[in-house]
Amino acid sequence: MAGRAIAGLFALALAATLPGTAIAQKYPQAEEQALDLLKRGIAFRTVSGPGNQTPQYANYLRDQLIAGGFPAEDVTVTVLGDTAYLVARYRGTGKGNLKPIYVSGHMDVVEAKPAEWERDPFTPVIEKGYIWGRGASDMKYDLSTMVATLIQLRREGFKPRRDIFLLLSGDEETFMKTTAALAEHYHDAELLLNVDGGGGAMSEEGKPIGFGVDGAEKTYADFELSFTDPGGHSSAPHKGNPIYALSHALDRIGAYKFPAQINEITRQSLAAAAEGEEPHVADALRRFVKDPTDAGAIDFLRGVPGYVGQIGTTCVATMVTAGHAPNALPQTAKANINCRIFPGTPVAEVQKTLTEVVGDPAMKIREVESGSLASPASPLRPDLMKLVADAIHARFPGIPIVPTMASGASDSMHFRARGVPSYGISPLFMKSSDAFAHGLNERTPLSEIAPSIVYYRTVLMALAK
Numbered sequence: 001m002a003g004r005a006i007a008g009l010f011a012l013a014l015a016a017t018l019p020g021t022a023i024a025q026k027y028p029q030a031e032e033q034a035l036d037l038l039k040r041g042i043a044f045r046t047v048s049g050p051g052n053q054t055p056q057y058a059n060y061l062r063d064q065l066i067a068g069g070f071p072a073e074d075v076t077v078t079v080l081g082d083t084a085y086l087v088a089r090y091r092g093t094g095k096g097n098l099k100p101i102y103v104s105g106h107m108d109v110v111e112a113k114p115a116e117w118e119r120d121p122f123t124p125v126i127e128k129g130y131i132w133g134r135g136a137s138d139m140k141y142d143l144s145t146m147v148a149t150l151i152q153l154r155r156e157g158f159k160p161r162r163d164i165f166l167l168l169s170g171d172e173e174t175f176m177k178t179t180a181a182l183a184e185h186y187h188d189a190e191l192l193l194n195v196d197g198g199g200g201a202m203s204e205e206g207k208p209i210g211f212g213v214d215g216a217e218k219t220y221a222d223f224e225l226s227f228t229d230p231g232g233h234s235s236a237p238h239k240g241n242p243i244y245a246l247s248h249a250l251d252r253i254g255a256y257k258f259p260a261q262i263n264e265i266t267r268q269s270l271a272a273a274a275e276g277e278e279p280h281v282a283d284a285l286r287r288f289v290k291d292p293t294d295a296g297a298i299d300f301l302r303g304v305p306g307y308v309g310q311i312g313t314t315c316v317a318t319m320v321t322a323g324h325a326p327n328a329l330p331q332t333a334k335a336n337i338n339c340r341i342f343p344g345t346p347v348a349e350v351q352k353t354l355t356e357v358v359g360d361p362a363m364k365i366r367e368v369e370s371g372s373l374a375s376p377a378s379p380l381r382p383d384l385m386k387l388v389a390d391a392i393h394a395r396f397p398g399i400p401i402v403p404t405m406a407s408g409a410s411d412s413m414h415f416r417a418r419g420v421p422s423y424g425i426s427p428l429f430m431k432s433s434d435a436f437a438h439g440l441n442e443r444t445p446l447s448e449i450a451p452s453i454v455y456y457r458t459v460l461m462a463l464a465k
Helices: 003-007 028-043 054-067 140-156 177-185 242-255 264-274 279-290 295-301 347-358 382-393 412-417 446-464
Strands: 075-080 083-090 101-106 125-127 130-132 164-169 191-194 199-202 208-217 219-228 314-322 332-341 364-368 401-406 422-424 429-431 443-445
Touching: 028 054, 028 130, 028 140, 028 446, 054 075, 054 083, 054 140, 054 164, 075 177, 083 140, 083 177, 101 140, 101 412, 101 446, 140 164, 140 446, 164 177, 177 412, 191 412, 191 446, 208 264, 208 382, 208 412, 219 242, 219 347, 242 314, 242 332, 242 347, 264 279, 264 401, 279 295, 332 347, 347 364, 382 401, 382 446, 412 422, 443 446
Parallel strands: 101 164, 101 191, 191 422, 199 429, 208 401
Antiparallel strands: 075 083, 083 164, 125 130, 130 443, 199 208, 208 422, 219 332, 219 364, 314 332
């Protein structure tokens, strides 16, 4: 839903501007395959609804994995409604009776209307060092480089001690039913690596700024508020107009601020962010990290777009519908309230708070199905952070590696909710001006393919050995 869109901006604007180093090791066969997988993947219109080609895309990936050396019985595609999910098992030796490693990602993309794009969104175009198309970054890029890396490892004859399970969902951008199904069957692992999260930030001058490892994410929730009335002729207005009632409710919600919150992951990420911020922003960050009840720091940070979502739950009105005719009193007025809920806070608690804030018994409120659910932050693992840091520093020595909390939702939530520690570790470095996931003219620099394969290969071999 938002893994790449949110994690890609790495809103913690760290100030490091260290030059990168060239990747010494390259895997040309895997690089060529990753690009081919990406081009072919973009051409599949894996959008929810009529004509959804996610099952066909899953079958294509299954065939590529089997051709790359995976036994046919170890790669399965399961159709669920108009979509599908894929499971591929890279068998380990079993020595040591170690728990497996999960690798997750999603095959679906958000809708894209060709008339609004400069290029057809489902026709991959390579131009000016970029590949363009829906899913070029979110998330067929990381999916393609990961699949190419797994095939490369089989090509090399790598035999891990642990099993590695590739778990690809088919509706992460909508209801996550396939993710829920995957988590129901696969929830006993050492950890899960989500390639649809985390990532690096690049300055507009092309210098690496920092790298984030997503260890937590906010819960996504939509609530529908509604008021009703019998209505009548507009020439005879009376009390109980739903539009006025809804307006008052939205005013109260707009004025309400949820309590500020902090956890170990945001504490570290905000402290690191302070090192590269303007003095007044850095001061507020340091004050909040030291004392999360500092009212002045909280008030200031709520006015900074990059940090308001990092210091607690947020709820905002995003859609309003009301009335049925210009010359009739409205019978119904509805609004959608979109909430991004801090880890550890139950969705029901937020709904209760909204009800109390409005304080009008005439209001009806219901949670709109989204596929999201509350999940705790994953524990920080020094071994994983060091491994990721070593792999990133092989490319960009010395840049900050920081645990982060995603403001959006990803497949990780379903696994975290079932007790599987989950971490977003995508190696993709992007400039903010190139971050068009979910937007028009989505693109990704081709220069990221080679270092991504080196990175994924390093991480998988170290964790599964």
